[in-house]
Amino acid sequence: MPRIMRSRRVWTHGSNTFLSTLLFLGILVFVVLIAERHPWRVDLTEAGLYTLSEQSRKIAKAVDQPVTIKGFFQSAEPARLEVEDLLESYRLANKKIRYTFIDPDRNPEEAGRYDIRQYGTLVLEGYDRRQTIQQADEQSITNALFKLMREEQKKIYFVAGHGEHSISDFNQAGYSSVRSALERENYAVQSLSLLQQKGVPEDAAAVVIAGPEKPYFQEEVESLERYVEDGGRLLVLLDPGHAGPLVDWLRKYGIELQDDMVIDKLSRIFGGSYLMPVVTQYGLHDITQGFNVATFYSEARSVQVADPSPEGVHLVTLASTSPNAWAETDLERLRQGEASFDESEDFPGPVPLGVLVQLDPAKFPGRASSEGTSESSDETPEPSTGEGEGGAGAAEGHPAKGYLVVLGDSDFIGNTHFGLSGNGDFFLNIVNFLAEEETLITVEPRGDGGKKTGQPIVLTQDQARTILVLSLGLIPGSVILLGLGVYRVRRSHR
Amino acid sequence: MRGFWSVYLKELYLLFASPIFYVVAFIFLLLNGYFFYSAMAFYNSYSFHAAQNPFMASQLNLTDMVLRPVFMDLSIVLLLVAPLLTMRTYAEERRSGTLELLFTLPVTDRAALAAKYGAVVTTFLLILAGTLPCMAILELLAQPNWKTIFSGYLGLVLLGCAFLSLGVFASSLTQNQIVAAVLSFGSLLMFWIIGWMKMILGPEGRLADTLEYLAITGHFDTFSKGILDSRDVVYYAAFILFFLFLSLRQVESCRWRG
Numbered sequence: 125m126p127r128i129m130r131s132r133r134v135w136t137h138g139s140n141t142f143l144s145t146l147l148f149l150g151i152l153v154f155v156v157l158i159a160e161r162h163p164w165r166v167d168l169t170e171a172g173l174y175t176l177s178e179q180s181r182k183i184a185k186a187v188d189q190p191v192t193i194k195g196f197f198q199s200a201e202p203a204r205l206e207v208e209d210l211l212e213s214y215r216l217a218n219k220k221i222r223y224t225f226i227d228p229d230r231n232p233e234e235a236g237r238y239d240i241r242q243y244g245t246l247v248l249e250g251y252d253r254r255q256t257i258q259q260a261d262e263q264s265i266t267n268a269l270f271k272l273m274r275e276e277q278k279k280i281y282f283v284a285g286h287g288e289h290s291i292s293d294f295n296q297a298g299y300s301s302v303r304s305a306l307e308r309e310n311y312a313v314q315s316l317s318l319l320q321q322k323g324v325p326e327d328a329a330a331v332v333i334a335g336p337e338k339p340y341f342q343e344e345v346e347s348l349e350r351y352v353e354d355g356g357r358l359l360v361l362l363d364p365g366h367a368g369p370l371v372d373w374l375r376k377y378g379i380e381l382q383d384d385m386v387i388d389k390l391s392r393i394f395g396g397s398y399l400m401p402v403v404t405q406y407g408l409h410d411i412t413q414g415f416n417v418a419t420f421y422s423e424a425r426s427v428q429v430a431d432p433s434p435e436g437v438h439l440v441t442l443a444s445t446s447p448n449a450w451a452e453t454d455l456e457r458l459r460q461g462e463a464s465f466d467e468s469e470d471f472p473g474p475v476p477l478g479v480l481v482q483l484d485p486a487k488f489p490g491r492a493s494s495e496g497t498s499e500s501s502d503e504t505p506e507p508s509t510g511e512g513e514g515g516a517g518a519a520e521g522h523p524a525k526g527y528l529v530v531l532g533d534s535d536f537i538g539n540t541h542f543g544l545s546g547n548g549d550f551f552l553n554i555v556n557f558l559a560e561e562e563t564l565i566t567v568e569p570r571g572d573g574g575k576k577t578g579q580p581i582v583l584t585q586d587q588a589r590t591i592l593v594l595s596l597g598l599i600p601g602s603v604i605l606l607g608l609g610v611y612r613v614r615r616s617h618r
Numbered sequence: 619m620r621g622f623w624s625v626y627l628k629e630l631y632l633l634f635a636s637p638i639f640y641v642v643a644f645i646f647l648l649l650n651g652y653f654f655y656s657a658m659a660f661y662n663s664y665s666f667h668a669a670q671n672p673f674m675a676s677q678l679n680l681t682d683m684v685l686r687p688v689f690m691d692l693s694i695v696l697l698l699v700a701p702l703l704t705m706r707t708y709a710e711e712r713r714s715g716t717l718e719l720l721f722t723l724p725v726t727d728r729a730a731l732a733a734k735y736g737a738v739v740t741t742f743l744l745i746l747a748g749t750l751p752c753m754a755i756l757e758l759l760a761q762p763n764w765k766t767i768f769s770g771y772l773g774l775v776l777l778g779c780a781f782l783s784l785g786v787f788a789s790s791l792t793q794n795q796i797v798a799a800v801l802s803f804g805s806l807l808m809f810w811i812i813g814w815m816k817m818i819l820g821p822e823g824r825l826a827d828t829l830e831y832l833a834i835t836g837h838f839d840t841f842s843k844g845i846l847d848s849r850d851v852v853y854y855a856a857f858i859l860f861f862l863f864l865s866l867r868q869v870e871s872c873r874w875r876g
Contacts, residue, residue, distance in 0.1 A: 133874060134874065134875060137871065137874040137875075138871070144867065149860065152859065152860055156852055159848060160849055163847060163849050164847075164848040165845060165847045165848065166845070166846040167844070167845055168846060169763065169766055169843070170763050170766075173843075173844075174843065174845050579760050580666075580669065581662055581680075581760050582662060582666055583759070587759070588658075588659070588662070590755075591658055591755055592655055594751060595650070595651030595654050595751070595752050595755070596651035596652060599650075599651060599748055599751055600643075600648040603640055603647055604640060606640065607637060607639075607641075607644070
């Protein structure tokens, strides 16, 4: 055959083959793209491990703007796979939700941009807002999505008028960092003068008293009292030396504020002064759950708890110093620089620095008890769960629980110290807890879904041996025997 | 599909007559036995500790702790084993010159390909069936979730069929069985690890997404977890069809290239 004809034939057939292959590939890509757009998925696990709960699905479906979830995990972290499964379920529920994983070690600048301090943090971005969650579980993600979508901005009021730290002050002692951090978390921050305004505004999600220098007037304290006992949420930061009606009022809830100063030998090791106690141990509460970063307080007073606590009040110590610290009462000697622990007068460590008061108006013998309409059941207060009460309870006619957090220092979140170790996060945790009212959406934890998961298998020696013999001996062995048999038969036929 | 059965039976006969099948099956089942036994041993000791620790007890999950690791391990073994099953399909015929004979017989190319592919799939299914006694043991000892076991097996079957289709194509490219085996193993490995590029390319971007989609591992993982996802089934179907199509074109080209 002439070479020309042959090459022409090859050329025709070859281009034919090439084109048909291209066409076929195109069809496949098309089919794949259609399939990607319309996924269909069945979860065959007993407990429905890979299926979102009804509430989560509803909320995920309601997302109508792009939401990006960034997971800050180390590349090889096993927890990442679980979170990926979970996030994939959200993505399946709504295409608008996208997720990516970022390794903070490989992308420190990205982690720095989002202020990531801990592996396993998720950042949700969308609706021009941002939500950060430390615990990557379904409940947190669903709640964060819900908060992203919520138009309403919660208001945090900072009381002004008595020399408190100002939220617009950029000086060292100012609270401008606090303000911007809160605004990043989608709060509206305003200052509030209780002298000009009667009572705390209705729309307050939480009120902060940040280190007043002058005492409050009785009318102001009464406004605050009304607010808290009607289910309000108040954060009080009081520096050493402050006295007056506010301190007396707090005594009503079992908070004893002495005129003292906390001295911590340990903080010297950290490079601070004796007057900068460090907290590394936190109480058991939602606020401090999983929180394991040290916080530093410059010149703090002790926040002691009355024993027994008043009726209708539940007290949780959120932060306390190490046993090496004490609360010095002889401030004169302290000024001369020769303070030492005096067993008879000083309060020994660990010194409580922050206390949460949970107020049940139905049981509290104060003003609200006369208004308390319904007798709530005899349940004991649970310190570690904050959900399901507050707003939800109020809707059913129960008086809402009031919350009050008292810290013995206000400088720890000033512009100088806000970024120091865990100070800012601790503050934000407190405000988030106070302002959130309750966990918005409670997602039932996946149970074992019946008998089939969570079943232990404890083998006897004989059973283990049987499995070994069967799986490693009998089955592969029979294949070899079969092979030998075939070989012999074939040989005899030859 | 004229001549399908005769080619199919001939192929099956050749496969069962050759020692390769028995060696491959032996190694596959031996490894399966080892994986299963060690997973059971781990689960056993975990159950023992869980008896004292309620948190651990809630973590006990037969699917996640026994079945998923075994399925994942088997998928890796398949990577090594599948090229051995397919390497001779066309390469052998090309070397011995019987491919031309096949062209002269009243068998269409398509039927011949279907028969050859069908035969290797059949042997693969037979080997896979050898792992079922282990599941029977599980049933005797506990109450495993058969739905997730089913999805794991479905995943393995789809994965195996995909591997075999690529193997058949590799075999049609060359006259040498070893070359065919190495070719298919290399390209399978490539498909296995291509998703890792995402780590280098960064999480976002169309190229990274495409490469991740092409990677075989991610699609198998959903099956082994106990999820049936239409997108993964479509992926495997497209994979299989594409390489069978390429094999067909390649075999045809043997005709006109002369």
